[in-house]
Amino acid sequence: MQKFYTNSMLEITTTLQKKLKTMQAKEKIKFEVLNPDIASSTYSGNLIRHNNHNFVYRSYKSWIDLAHILSCRMLTPQIQSDATIIIIFEKLNPDESFHKSINDKEEKYGKASIFSQIHKMQEPAFLHYYTQALQNIHVEKRTRILNLGVNSGDEFALIKSLVTNFQDLELVGIDYCESAISQARETFRNDTNVSFYAHDINDLATLNLGEFDLIISIGTLQSSNLEFNPLLMSIVQNQLKRNGAIILGFPNCRFIDGEMIYGARVKNYAFSEMGLLYKDVIFSKKYLQQKKYRVTITGKDYIFLTASSIR
Numbered sequence: 520m521q522k523f524y525t526n527s528m529l530e531i532t533t534t535l536q537k538k539l540k541t542m543q544a545k546e547k548i549k550f551e552v553l554n555p556d557i558a559s560s561t562y563s564g565n566l567i568r569h570n571n572h573n574f575v576y577r578s579y580k581s582w583i584d585l586a587h588i589l590s591c592r593m594l595t596p597q598i599q600s601d602a603t604i605i606i607i608f609e610k611l612n613p614d615e616s617f618h619k620s621i622n623d624k625e626e627k628y629g630k631a632s633i634f635s636q637i638h639k640m641q642e643p644a645f646l647h648y649y650t651q652a653l654q655n656i657h658v659e660k661r662t663r664i665l666n667l668g669v670n671s672g673d674e675f676a677l678i679k680s681l682v683t684n685f686q687d688l689e690l691v692g693i694d695y696c697e698s699a700i701s702q703a704r705e706t707f708r709n710d711t712n713v714s715f716y717a718h719d720i721n722d723l724a725t726l727n728l729g730e731f732d733l734i735i736s737i738g739t740l741q742s743s744n745l746e747f748n749p750l751l752m753s754i755v756q757n758q759l760k761r762n763g764a765i766i767l768g769f770p771n772c773r774f775i776d777g778e779m780i781y782g783a784r785v786k787n788y789a790f791s792e793m794g795l796l797y798k799d800v801i802f803s804k805k806y807l808q809q810k811k812y813r814v815t816i817t818g819k820d821y822i823f824l825t826a827s828s829i830r
Contacts, residue, residue, distance in 0.1 A: 521549075521551070522551040547594070547609050553575070553577070592609050611777075613776070638673070640676070645779075655827075661732035671703050690712060691731070736768070751806065762828045769796055803826075
């Protein structure tokens with residue numbers, strides 16, 4: 520078993536990359552390193568002297584980040600000695616991803632899909648920034664709320680848990696996936712103030728829903744069957760009240776084999792390339808600022824653009 524006591528991170532990464540190339544999905548790779556609990560308030564890369572041996576310190580976060588960069592999951596480390604632990608990486612199966620789902624377009628995000636197994640509200644990197652966005656626009660004061668791409672309604676469930684006046688709000692969710700909308704209706708069957716439509720977002724006008732105080736769309740407007748720029752402008756001009764607010768979530772991650780892996784991916788790139796992500800974020804920011812909205816951009820695995828009217 521490889522021991523990485525004083526090796527540089529470049530050496531470690533290169534060694535592991537070579538080994539992983541010859542491994543199958545679900546195989547494990549083990550290596551021995553300094554136990555991060557040996558030191559506190561120490562940055563990765565600092566030299567630690569322990570029992571007449573030198574070690575380079577790395578935090579657990581460093582090892583978890585490396586696991587995801589190498590398309591692995593980090594399993595529970597094992598204690599090896601009074602100073603060292605065994606790090607275990609399991610190689611992810613790239614085919615276990617809803618991004619590669621062979622289901623038809625409508626059911627790729629449906630009740631029986633791989634996507635339905637993803638619970639973003641259980642991911643701190645999503646929950647924290649989405650909650651922050653809702654609080655920043657004072658969601659409890661937004662009496663009419665529209666969610667475009669609502670799926671099974673998780674984003675409404677969080678609002679319900681955050682506010683004390685939920686029954687005073689009117690919430691409308693739209694998604695093209697029939698089974699996801701059916702599940703959302705079942706979840707909120709006792710909430711008469713919540714309604715759902717299985718409908719094409721490209722054709723919102725036919726629903727005649729009026730204007731809203733808050734519009735939410737997370738991971739939907741960037742879909743390949745939608746034209747982002749004209750759709751966003753149409754939504755702001757036709758569905759958003761003059762003094763309203765909008766929250767847009769841009770995925771900067773991929774869900775693979777049970778893991779949320781940082782970094783957007785586009786076709787023809789074997790690595791994370793975030794040009795299209797930033798293009799849409801910057802367009803949204805500039806357009807909304809021109810329309811007299813105060814705009815903030817937060818997040819990590821999901822980039823949240825939050826805008827509220829200052830007119």
